[in-house]
Amino acid sequence: MQSEEIIITPIGYVRSEQVYRYETPRQGVLAKGNISTIELLPNKNYEQAVKNLNGFDRIWVLYNFHLNTNPSNGKPGWKPLVTPPRHTREKIGVFATRAPYRPNQIGMSCVKLEKVEGLKIFISESDILDGSPVVDIKPYLPYSDSFPNAATGWVKSGLENIYEVKFSKKAVMQTDWLKMNAKINLVNFARLQLEFNPTDFSRKRIVQLKSKTQVS
Secondary structure (H helix, E strand, O other), X not given: OOOOOOOOOOOEEEEOOOOOHHHOOOOHHHOOOOEEEEEEOOOOOXXXXXXXXXXXXXXXXXXXXXXXXXXXXXXXXXXXXXXXXXXXXXXXXXXXXXXXXXXXXXXXXXXXXXXXXXXXXXXXXXOOOOOOEEEEEEEOOHHHHOOOOOOOOOOOXXXXXXXXXXXXXXXXXXXXXXXHHOOOOHHHHHHHHHOOOOOOOOOOOEEEEOOEEEEO
């Protein structure tokens, strides 16, 4: 007889500067410079569980999309068809995407491991939001996890079309003020909107003034 219920409890939580969904990049490898921390729960023998984890360059983190809930009832919500933010305007089956609107809200990210100190695991190149419950950690093994020539279906690389987003000194001062006083990370949001297809007016809240592109 098959069980209809599987109970998974968190082993820890992510602490990150990325608080809102609009701040995080589409993939963690695009998040350069930000250091996040996985704080494992105490009194669970996790100090022994992380033994020998130092030495791996990357790890897989399995976590819960904790912000993906239905506003009307607060329960987890999912969609069988989603519209990915890049590559296509057609609806795609959720199992053919990495969208968060999944039946079991499970996320998976390959992040860079910086160091392990006790119950704290420091990571970078992460797209995991602050407060995300972590359910498992596994080492990344290139010989078994990497398939560079594998077909990617409807997904194109897109990395060849990435733009470098630069901020003026005045913009840096203004965004730093917003981050400090209003807890709004506008830098991440602007970079996310402009680094891919910055002139896609149909999907981005931008207007074009002469030769410049500006967030509205």
